[in-house]
Amino acid sequence: MKVGVLALQGAVAEHMKIIEMAGEKAVAVKKVEQLEEIDGIIVPGGESTTIGKLMKKYGFDTALKDFSDQRKPIFGTCAGLIILAKEINGTKDSHLGLMDILVERNAFGRQRESFEVDLEIEGVADNFRAVFIRAPYIMDVKENVGILSIYNGKIVAARQEHLLASAFHPELTDDPRMHKYFIEMIREYKSQRD
Numbered sequence: 001m002k003v004g005v006l007a008l009q010g011a012v013a014e015h016m017k018i019i020e021m022a023g024e025k026a027v028a029v030k031k032v033e034q035l036e037e038i039d040g041i042i043v044p045g046g047e048s049t050t051i052g053k054l055m056k057k058y059g060f061d062t063a064l065k066d067f068s069d070q071r072k073p074i075f076g077t078c079a080g081l082i083i084l085a086k087e088i089n090g091t092k093d094s095h096l097g098l099m100d101i102l103v104e105r106n107a108f109g110r111q112r113e114s115f116e117v118d119l120e121i122e123g124v125a126d127n128f129r130a131v132f133i134r135a136p137y138i139m140d141v142k143e144n145v146g147i148l149s150i151y152n153g154k155i156v157a158a159r160q161e162h163l164l165a166s167a168f169h170p171e172l173t174d175d176p177r178m179h180k181y182f183i184e185m186i187r188e189y190k191s192q193r194d
Helices: 012-021 032-037 048-058 060-069 079-084 177-193
Strands: 002-006 025-029 040-043 074-077 085-088 099-104 115-121 125-132 137-141 146-151 154-160 163-166
Touching: 002 012, 002 032, 002 177, 012 025, 012 177, 025 032, 032 060, 040 060, 040 079, 040 177, 048 060, 048 079, 060 074, 074 079, 079 085, 079 099, 079 163, 099 154, 099 163, 115 146, 115 154, 125 146, 125 177, 137 146, 163 177
Parallel strands: 002 025, 002 040, 040 074, 074 163, 085 099
Antiparallel strands: 099 137, 115 125, 137 154, 146 154, 154 163
């Protein structure tokens, strides 16, 4: 099984390291054609506006929608969560618009207000060390979206079928459990397609 990391901007190497730690092959995805070779993809943190522009420039905006239409899992972390969202508070535009969530950008403050906290994440862990850096949060979800984790009354992780999103950076720890959860999602959807 091959797990891709969208390599346009952000913590690509860190995600790849954790995927390998979780026992799977990681692929840095720089070209649309590479989507054919992989079974699931992570859209990493970074700057959502920049990632969005680069996705359009290189054709990933439509290619990732097709990828999702094939029920291939996508995991968005931090800025990646914003990329997946159907609605971004304060703007009419969205990027991929795949996940039935409304998000608030930079919701936990600026870079210097970054923090770490132990979270309970349904199906993953009851003590996952989560790193929040200029993190968004999910303001609202439709009924088809499962809430996986809440911090201070704010939704910070959710799943909708083959789509997974976290407001934090699971790749900035040495804990592979969130990535293992995503890998299990890929297995589940791969077996349905095969």
